[in-house]
Amino acid sequence: MDLTKLNAELAKRDLDAVVAVSPENVLYATGAYIITQKLVRDRIAAAIFPRNGEPTFLVCGIEESLARAESWIQDIRTYVEFQENPVRMLADILRAKGCRGRRVGIEKRFLCAEDFEVLVAADRDTAFVDCREVFEALRPYKEPLEVACLRKGARATRKAVEAAFLVSKPGDTERQIANRILRNLFELGADEMTFMVLGTGKRSSIVHPIPADIPTEPGHIVRQDVGTLFKGYHADMAWVAAVGKPTPHQAAVYRKMMKAHKAVISNMKPGTRFCDLYNQCKEIYLSEGLRFFLPHIGHSLGVELHEAPMITPGNDAPLRENLVMNVEHIHADPDGSAYQLEDLVLVTAAGPEVLTGADFSDEIPVIE
Structure with a gap:
């Protein structure tokens, strides 16, 4: 994915960050193909891109080695399955990147209602909006x-x-x-x-x-x-x-x-x-x-x-x-x-x- 083009799309839509959570857009954005993300719905992976900032890749701990081997993103965070909530960790990462109270794009078509409620409850000051159009604008034109x-x-x-x-x-x-x-x-x-x-x-x-x-x-x-x-x-x-x-x-x-x-x-x-x-x-x-x-x-x-x-x-x-x-x-x-x-x-x-x-x-x- 071309970060210059991504940042232009974020600026065009007045978004301060975008979060990819579907297996398709995680692959597109990070280069890592995590097959268990498709097969185990609770095994969330998220790629966080603040506008003009350094991205972070959040994955289940058992997929850390694959993420480090396949992704170009340097900042890779992990969570322990069944012990840590990846959605709350996502909220913490967004706050640390200065996104609290800002507009953050997230894939509402994929993130289930239960997880979205957890995300909103963790940061009620942030406006979470759908980011479907961001990826639809980028993905047709192949690298x-x-x-x-x-x-x-x-x-x-x-x-x-x-x-x-x-x-x-x-x-x-x-x-x-x-x-x-x-x-x-x-x-x-x-x-x-x-x-x-x-x-x-x-x-x-x-x-x-x-x-x-x-x-x-x-x-x-x-x-x-x-x-x-x-x-x-x-x-x-x-x-x-x-x-x-x-x-x-x-x-x-x-x-x-x-x-x-x-x-x-x-x-x-x-x-x-x-x-x-x-x-x-x-x-x-x-x-x-x-x-x-x-x-x-x-x-x-x-x-x-x-x-x-x-x-x-x-x-x-x-x-x-x-x-x-x-x-x-x-x-x-x-x-x-x-x-x-x-x-x-x-x-x-x-x-x-x-x-x-x-x-x-x-x-x-x-x-x-």
């Missing part, structure tokens, strides 16, 4: 290390799916194909799976089908969407394949969708509006005879799976350099088959970089 992590995850996902489709055969079950994808992903460096969606035939039109012991059959469309974490950053990619030789209709649908995909991505340059990308996709779909029903065609990606901004018809903001976006769109056929394309794109001054490394062939992948 080089973030881009490198996202690129690694995106390319690994593309390779994992391609390799799984290549060795799969008609008759293999949804679960077998999904397991091949996941094995490939872990071999390519994924740390955790966040979701696996895969359906064949009419199940491909279920938005989020869990892979089942259902065999694929010639003539089916297999649609998959998989998410994993690489060092706490999300990878997310969707793709489809025809089982056996594609029908002329299946091949045509894929080509039409790829036409929209390539057109939208080629237009992802600084200054282009999000709503223009949405409308471009919609116009191509309709002109090609495809059904269009999507509320959005993409989202930012990073320490959260869906981050602002979104590619929606109502978002008239312009794209900016270093923005990372997942472009995704779906077509549902009357026969019950659904097709989906999703790729990760970095917006640069020189044009879009497709982080998934896709070659964008017009030919639908085949499981044969």
Whole structure:
């Protein structure tokens, strides 16, 4: 995280300090990925940033070694689980940093009501306000290390799916194909799976089908969407394949969708509006005879799976350099088959970089 940009956001919003407490923003702000913070709700971690001052990182004592190994923050404080209250310690740290009676931003979407009441009771003179907009203003525009992590995850996902489709055969079950994808992903460096969606035939039109012991059959469309974490950053990619030789209709649908995909991505340059990308996709779909029903065609990606901004018809903001976006769109056929394309794109001054490394062939992948 860029401290100069953070301090500018704090000044803009008249905040004297900001406190990150969600696992996502703690990772973003400190560089430390504390998995138990996600798994054990009471194991609070907090990153405290006074405006133009030195930050402090408060963690459970059992996570001190990880925090010191991964975080750039020098002032790391610890609490003893079940003996010390981390929220009261947070209040003490804020007072010591001169924040009493000031405006302090905190993540009200994450900190539970009970903990927030403890914090307010510990310092009733301080105005604790939500800081969601602070992080939403910073996180979409990635730093080089973030881009490198996202690129690694995106390319690994593309390779994992391609390799799984290549060795799969008609008759293999949804679960077998999904397991091949996941094995490939872990071999390519994924740390955790966040979701696996895969359906064949009419199940491909279920938005989020869990892979089942259902065999694929010639003539089916297999649609998959998989998410994993690489060092706490999300990878997310969707793709489809025809089982056996594609029908002329299946091949045509894929080509039409790829036409929209390539057109939208080629237009992802600084200054282009999000709503223009949405409308471009919609116009191509309709002109090609495809059904269009999507509320959005993409989202930012990073320490959260869906981050602002979104590619929606109502978002008239312009794209900016270093923005990372997942472009995704779906077509549902009357026969019950659904097709989906999703790729990760970095917006640069020189044009879009497709982080998934896709070659964008017009030919639908085949499981044969």
